[in-house]
Amino acid sequence: MSGPSTYEPKTGFTRWLDKRLPIARLGWDSFVDFPTPRNLNYWWTFGGILAVCLMIQILTGIVLAMHYVPHIDYSCASVERIDRDVNFGWLLRNSHANGASMFFLAVYLHMLRGLYYGSYKAPRELLWILGVVIYLLMMAAAFLGYVLPWGQMSFWGAMVITNLFGALPVVGTPVTEWLWGGFSVGNATLNRFFSLHYLIPFLIAGVVGLHIWALHVPGNNNPTGLTVKTGADTLPFHPYYTVKDGFAIVVFLIIFAFFVFYWPDALGHADNYVEADALVTPAHIVPEWYLLPFYAILRAVPDKLGGVILMFGAIGVLFILPWLDTSRVRSMRYRPMGRWFFLFFVIACLGLGWVGAELPDNKVPVLGVLGLDFLWMGRILTLYYFGYFLVVLPLLGLVEKPAERPASIERSVLGKDTFGAAAPVAALAE
Amino acid sequence: MKIIQRLLVAAVGVLALAVPTAWAAGEYYKPNKHVWSWEGPFGTYDRGELQRGFLVYQQVCSACHGMEQLHLRNLGEQGGPFYLAEYPNANDNPIVRAIAAEYIVEDGPDEFGDMFERPGRPSDRFPYPYANQAQGRAANGGAYPPDFSVIVKARKQGPEYIRSLLLGYDYEPPDDLEVRPGNYYNPYFPGGLLAMAPQLQDDLIEYPDGAPATREQMAHDVVTFLAWASEPHMEARKRMGLMVMIYLLALAGLLYAAYRQVWSNVKH
Amino acid sequence: MTDVNSNHETGGEDSSRRDFLYIATVGAVGVGGVFAFWPFIDQMNPAADTLALSTTEINVGDLEEGAEITVKFRERPHFVRRRTAEEVAASAEVAVNSLPDGDARNANLAAGSPATDENRSALSAVIDDGVEVDETLRASLLVSGANCTHLGCVPTEGAGDYGAWFCPCHGSHYDTSGRIRRGPAPENLPIPPMTFISATTLRLG
Numbered sequence: 001m002s003g004p005s006t007y008e009p010k011t012g013f014t015r016w017l018d019k020r021l022p023i024a025r026l027g028w029d030s031f032v033d034f035p036t037p038r039n040l041n042y043w044w045t046f047g048g049i050l051a052v053c054l055m056i057q058i059l060t061g062i063v064l065a066m067h068y069v070p071h072i073d074y075s076c077a078s079v080e081r082i083d084r085d086v087n088f089g090w091l092l093r094n095s096h097a098n099g100a101s102m103f104f105l106a107v108y109l110h111m112l113r114g115l116y117y118g119s120y121k122a123p124r125e126l127l128w129i130l131g132v133v134i135y136l137l138m139m140a141a142a143f144l145g146y147v148l149p150w151g152q153m154s155f156w157g158a159m160v161i162t163n164l165f166g167a168l169p170v171v172g173t174p175v176t177e178w179l180w181g182g183f184s185v186g187n188a189t190l191n192r193f194f195s196l197h198y199l200i201p202f203l204i205a206g207v208v209g210l211h212i213w214a215l216h217v218p219g220n221n222n223p224t225g226l227t228v229k230t231g232a233d234t235l236p237f238h239p240y241y242t243v244k245d246g247f248a249i250v251v252f253l254i255i256f257a258f259f260v261f262y263w264p265d266a267l268g269h270a271d272n273y274v275e276a277d278a279l280v281t282p283a284h285i286v287p288e289w290y291l292l293p294f295y296a297i298l299r300a301v302p303d304k305l306g307g308v309i310l311m312f313g314a315i316g317v318l319f320i321l322p323w324l325d326t327s328r329v330r331s332m333r334y335r336p337m338g339r340w341f342f343l344f345f346v347i348a349c350l351g352l353g354w355v356g357a358e359l360p361d362n363k364v365p366v367l368g369v370l371g372l373d374f375l376w377m378g379r380i381l382t383l384y385y386f387g388y389f390l391v392v393l394p395l396l397g398l399v400e401k402p403a404e405r406p407a408s409i410e411r412s413v414l415g416k417d418t419f420g421a422a423a424p425v426a427a428l429a430e
Numbered sequence: 431m432k433i434i435q436r437l438l439v440a441a442v443g444v445l446a447l448a449v450p451t452a453w454a455a456g457e458y459y460k461p462n463k464h465v466w467s468w469e470g471p472f473g474t475y476d477r478g479e480l481q482r483g484f485l486v487y488q489q490v491c492s493a494c495h496g497m498e499q500l501h502l503r504n505l506g507e508q509g510g511p512f513y514l515a516e517y518p519n520a521n522d523n524p525i526v527r528a529i530a531a532e533y534i535v536e537d538g539p540d541e542f543g544d545m546f547e548r549p550g551r552p553s554d555r556f557p558y559p560y561a562n563q564a565q566g567r568a569a570n571g572g573a574y575p576p577d578f579s580v581i582v583k584a585r586k587q588g589p590e591y592i593r594s595l596l597l598g599y600d601y602e603p604p605d606d607l608e609v610r611p612g613n614y615y616n617p618y619f620p621g622g623l624l625a626m627a628p629q630l631q632d633d634l635i636e637y638p639d640g641a642p643a644t645r646e647q648m649a650h651d652v653v654t655f656l657a658w659a660s661e662p663h664m665e666a667r668k669r670m671g672l673m674v675m676i677y678l679l680a681l682a683g684l685l686y687a688a689y690r691q692v693w694s695n696v697k698h
Numbered sequence: 699m700t701d702v703n704s705n706h707e708t709g710g711e712d713s714s715r716r717d718f719l720y721i722a723t724v725g726a727v728g729v730g731g732v733f734a735f736w737p738f739i740d741q742m743n744p745a746a747d748t749l750a751l752s753t754t755e756i757n758v759g760d761l762e763e764g765a766e767i768t769v770k771f772r773e774r775p776h777f778v779r780r781r782t783a784e785e786v787a788a789s790a791e792v793a794v795n796s797l798p799d800g801d802a803r804n805a806n807l808a809a810g811s812p813a814t815d816e817n818r819s820a821l822s823a824v825i826d827d828g829v830e831v832d833e834t835l836r837a838s839l840l841v842s843g844a845n846c847t848h849l850g851c852v853p854t855e856g857a858g859d860y861g862a863w864f865c866p867c868h869g870s871h872y873d874t875s876g877r878i879r880r881g882p883a884p885e886n887l888p889i890p891p892m893t894f895i896s897a898t899t900l901r902l903g
Contacts, residue, residue, distance in 0.1 A: 038696065063741050080499040080579065083663070087744040090663045091670070140797035235696060243692045245726075246683040254678045260670025262471050265583055273584035274576075283620070413697055503750050521750055541757075553750040677730055684723045691716055 006033045030216055035234035036241050037222035039413045043117075044220065045248030046110035052249050053103040054208065058201050060096040061145075068148065070194035072187045076275045077148035094264040095256075100142050101267045102256045104290035107135060116342055118330030119221040125322035127214040130207055130319045137204045138293065144197035146288060150190060151272030156285050158193070160186045165296075167305040184278065224412045225330030226405065233409035284359065292356030293349055293385075299360055299375070300382040300415055310382070316390045326397030333405040341392045348384045355381065459598070459617045461590035464650070468657060471672070474665050475658050476553025480511035482637050486648050491578065491637050493568065494626075499579035500659055502530040503552035509665045511655065521552045533557050571612045573625035582653070583662040589653050594618040596649040599628040644692040713769040714895050738887025739814040751862035758820075758839060766855055768844055772903040775844035775852055777863075777876070777902075785861075785874040786838055790860065797853040797886075813886055818842075818875040821898065831894045840886055842876040863887075 007028040009015040016023055052109040067086050069078040082089035101291060103261035111131070114120055120128035143161060147154045162179050181188030219228060228234055235241070259266060271282045287295050292312050295410040317324075332339045367377070406412035467476045484505065487497075506520030517523040533550035535557065540546055559575075560566035567574045578633045581590035595618045603615035603622065613623045625660070630645045637643050656666070754771040761780040768775050781789075794800050794812045801810060802817040806824065806902070811817050820839035825831055840898035844852050859880060860866025860873040870881030879884040893901045 059738060063738055066742065067609065067745075077499065081745070081747065084499065084504070085748075087740040087743050087745060089741060089745070090661075090667060092738055092741060094667075239692050240696070243689045245691045247682065250678055250682045250685055254675070254682065257671065257674050257678060261667055261674060265666070270586045270588065272585055273580045368471075501747065501750065503746075519749075551753070553747075576824070677726075677733075681723075681726050681730060684719070684726055688719055688723045691719055 005029050021338035030212070030237075031242075032236065032238040034216065034237040035219065035228070035231070036200050036237045037220050037228055037233060038235045038240075039222050039224065040220060040244075041223055041408050042244075042248055043109070043113040044222075045245050046106050046113060047215075048245035049106045049249050049252045050103070050110060051208070052252075053099060053106055054201070054204060056095060056099050057103060058205070060092050060099065061198070061201065064096055065198060068194075070148065070191050072150060072190055072276070075148065077188065079149045090097065091260070094260045098256065098259045098264065098267060100145065101259070101288070101290065103138065104142070106252070108290070111135070112346065114221075115221060115345075116249040117334045118222055118225050118325070118327070118332070120322045121125075121325060121327075121330050122322070123218045124214075124221060127211065127218075128206070128322055129319055130211040130214055131314065134207050134211060135202055136315060137200055137207065141197060141204065142288065142290065144193045146272075147190065147193045148197060149272060150276045152274045152276055152280075152282050152371060153269045153272040153285065155185060155276035155278065156281055157287060158189060160285070162189075164308045164311075167308045169305070177197070221330065222409060223331060223333060224406060224409055225333070226409050226412070229408055230410070257380055286357050289353065289357070292301075292354075293352035293355070296352040296378040297382045297385070299356075300378045314385060317386065321389060323394070325393040326395075327393075327400065327402070328397070329402040329405070334405050335400060336403055337400045338396055341388060341396065345388045348381045348388070351381045352378065352385065415420065456623055458620060459594070461587050461594040461618060464590055464593055466589060466654065466657070468654065468664065471668060473668070475509070477511065478639060478641070479651045479654040480658055482641060482647075483651035483658075484511050484651070485635060485637065486652040487655055488577070490629055490648075491652065492556075492559065494559055494566075494575040495578045495581075496560070497556040497578045497659060498558060499577075500524060500556045501552070502533075502550060502554055502556060504659075504662055505529060506552065507654060507662065509658070509662055511658070523552070526552045530554060541617070571625055575626070578656055578659065580660045582657045584660075588660070589657055591618065592656065593649045593653045595624075596630055596652070597645060706843075725746060729848045752867055753901050753903035755901045756841075757896070757898055758835070758900050761839075763838070764848070768852075769902075776902065777840070777842050777844045777855075777887070778842045778876075780835075781838050781840055781874050783838070786815060786819070789818075789875040789877075792873070792877075799884065801886065802889070803886045805891040806889065813875075813877055815875045818877065818886070818889060820892065820894075820900065822889065824891075826893060826895050829894055829896055831897050839900070840875055841892055841902070842889050844868055846883055847878065847885040847887065848881070848883035849851075869873055 005025055005028070007018075007022075007025040009018045009024070014024055017023070064082065067082050067089065069075055069080060079093070082084050082093050084090075086092075114128060114131070119190065143157070147158045162185060165179060166176045168175060177183065180186065180188070181192060210317050219234075222228075269286070271285075274282075294314060297314050298307045298311040327335060327338065329335055332342050348376055355378040358374045360373065360378070362374055364372045364374060364377050451461050467473060467479065503520040503526060504510055506517065506523035506526035507513060508518075510520070512523060512525040512529075513520075514523055514525070520526055528596055530550040530552050533554070535545050535550045535554050537548050538545035545625065576584075582592065585591045595616060598616045598618040599614060601615065601617050603609050607615065607622060609615050609623065613625060615622055616624055630648050632645055633643050634648065635643055641647060656669055661667075701737050719807050751772050754769055755768055756767075756778055758778065758780070759892075761778070763780055764782050764785075766777060766779040770776070771777055792815075794814055797813055800813050801812045804811060804817055804821075804822050806822040806862075807817060816822075816837070818840065820836045820841060821833075823836065846853055846863065846865040846867065848868055848870050851865050853863035853865040853870065853872060855863060858871040860871055862874040863872040863876070864870070865881065865883065870883035871879045872883075872887060876889075878884070890902045892903075895901050
């Protein structure tokens with residue numbers, strides 16, 4: 001899709017540079033004159049927002065590491081010292097801690113965008129898979145980072161997650177002890193978690209590079225899911241999408257700043273301000289909100305190994321998604337039945353998040369009168385989660401009759417009355 | 431013998447935490463609502479409340495509860511109870527120096543390798559009531575009085591919970607709950623039984639500013655002080671937040687205008 | 699690409715308003731960026747607990763004539779030397795205008811005070827109310843920073859051309875009142891703020 005480069009070096013220096021290291025040309029072709037579908041809506045701004053999130057996390061993280069002490073005796077106190085004594089320390093730590101939540105908020109919306117508009121379908125399978133790799137790395141980084149303040153939630157979160165590996169047959173115990181560097185979560189664990197927490201963001205940045213590369217080969221998907229055909233379908237990335245992304249980023253930063261400045265502890269747990277105590281587990285331990293759905297899936301299975309397999313399977317299924325969806329049409333906009341299943345999928349994900357935060361034996365409000373407790377609600381929603389990927393998407397594509405699509409992206413934005421005779425041809429061309 | 435003693439202490443500790451789950455969750459009271467001066471996006475700590483609250487902490491709480499993360503100088507830093515604009519460096523603040531000098535602090539080792547005692551200085555930490563956790567446990571029947579440095583952030587609905595707890599001793603225990611000696615019934619505490627005796631009584635201390643030292647007033651003041659101790663930079667945070675919000679909203683407006691301008695001749 | 703770029707040339711007044719909007723937006727982003735960057739820089743400055751690092755008290759009563767100890771004050775080593783009468787006399791004879799650095803470099807005195815021996819010694823120290831300190835003791839005491847003003851090494855005691863301190867790193871010679879006499883160091887050793895809080899106790903800071 002990206003045609004010949006339109007970059008023209010204007011000064012002597014840029015001509016000199018262009019012959020040796022065409023980095024300015026790369027930047028120009030990727031972010032200035034990159035042909036971008038003209039109909040992208042605000043759901044497409046989350047890529048830029050996520051780049052900003054990653055940058056904020058890396059920058060604040062590097063400076064926090066200048067003050068943090070990865071030792072079980074000093075970790076809590078060093079975090080408090082950051083909040084109290086380090087210049088702007090409270091601001092940097094609030095930004096980093098809330099930044100993780102904002103990062104996940106954005107990545108979930110980004111993923112749902114991809115799911116709804118079929119951005120994972122050919123020719124963007126690798127783009128999608130690289131995205132899932134980034135998401136996995138993000139979860140690892142977030143989990144490791146949450147351990148570092150060495151509060152009660154840090155410690156018991158680390159305990160529960162590392163013990164998941166104990167479910168592995170035969171190698172379970174050796175693997176968990178290898179992870180801990182001891183007989184339980186301890187100082188060795190905290191030290192290695194800090195080291196890895198510092199490493200992973202740079203891995204993420206690397207995979208993000210591949211992700212953008214893989215995006216720029218076929219170009220952006222768009223709300224119609226139609227393939228770009230002519231120049232009339234696109235606009236140059238700059239200034240059209242730089243300004244649109246910029247506006248969306250600032251709106252996102254307003255939400256971000258609201259949490260940092262006015263509600264900094266809302267997304268955390270009070271228990272994590274209590275120093276880790278290996279003798280006492282808090283009465284109700286839950287992961288951070290962005291991991292709750294997986295926690296619910298883990299608990300849906302009465303078997304330890306089964307729960308672990310299902311939980312990792314919930315992410316694993318995303319890797320094969322491009323080959324599970326059999327529909328000829330990318331965008332749910334033209335899939336009258338698919339849209340409904342998608343809507344229920346979103347509800348199921350939110351529901352799983354709710355279940356993850358509640359005690360399994362508690363009755364669900366309202367539905368509790370029917371005898372539904374959170375354990376069973378979690379099981380039903382888990383079933384739907386997997387059913388959506390493994391049953392609905394493979395079969396629906398075979399039976400569903402897609403709605404009529406516009407002839408091209410250009411036609412779609414010029415008005416709904418311009419469906420051309422070319423529509424069936426366009427569908428085949430997808 | 432010692433091992434048995436330790437095991438017993440540990441068992442009491444575990445029991446104290448096991449009780450809430452065993453004791454049918456949800457039967458204790460939710461903290462009462464209360465209005466604080468420092469709520470909302472513009473709320474600040476009231477200096478009078480902070481100063482009186484410090485007095486309550488110093489004269490009542492500090493016998494059992496330490497504040498490990500706080501230094502005496504914090505009292506005179508910007509946003510603190512005794513901040514004076516003419517002493518931007520809290521080390522020079524005469525009120526803080528006088529408060530610090532009232533404490534005896536262990537320092538050392540000196541040139542002979544001995545520890546020695548001296549009057550406190552603003553740069554010292556708040557004196558801790560115990561040498562270590564075990565001592566704190568032993569002195570309090572196995573229940574370790576928690577550190578107060580971040581207590582307001584370390585409890586759900588922290589301010590309301592602590593206030594309700596302090597004033598929550600006037601209830602009759604339910605019939606099926608046995609209140610053993612050394613325990614007190616307080617329905618705001620998870621499980622209903624805690625090792626802390628009621629602390630606040632009317633006119634327990636005398637406020638230098640003449641405010642009536644009722645139980646409610648003391649509870650209100652000390653919670654305000656503890657909230658400040660948990661987050662001494664809250665006022666700075668809100669002040670900066672206001673500026674950041676104004677800036678971001680203005681920038682969003684500019685960007686939206688620029689966006690409309692850029693896209694004005696494109697149908698999309 | 700489409701024809702959308704062609705409209706940019708229309709209307710003089712319109713385009714200047716448009717340019718103003720773009721410049722204002724880019725400017726606002728730039729100014730915000732600079733402000734946002736400051737916390738990342740400032741966090742590396744000494745933190746509040748470091749700044750509050752307190753004072754150091756030294757017992758100078760037990761120091762014998764000619765003896766020297768090194769104490770730590772605000773993370774840096776400091777020389778405390780009780781000089782002999784001959785050393786004080788020799789140091790007092792030196793003409794200030796012959797010194798490489800004529801400034802006393804004394805935190806207890808106004809900046810630019812001359813580097814006389816009197817101005818370098820503990821005679822310049824503040825004395826707390828009600829405290830009486832022997833004047834010969836004060837005149838004989840020298841308290842100064844122990845990091846060479848060249849590049850920060852600690853000079854060796856009792857070496858060099860002036861019988862006081864010689865920096866082994868790059869060969870700076872200091873005299874018995876801590877003044878640079880020869881070598882690459884640009885300034886005299888700095889005198890910290892000091893107060894006698896009793897007849898024999900000197901507090902730094």
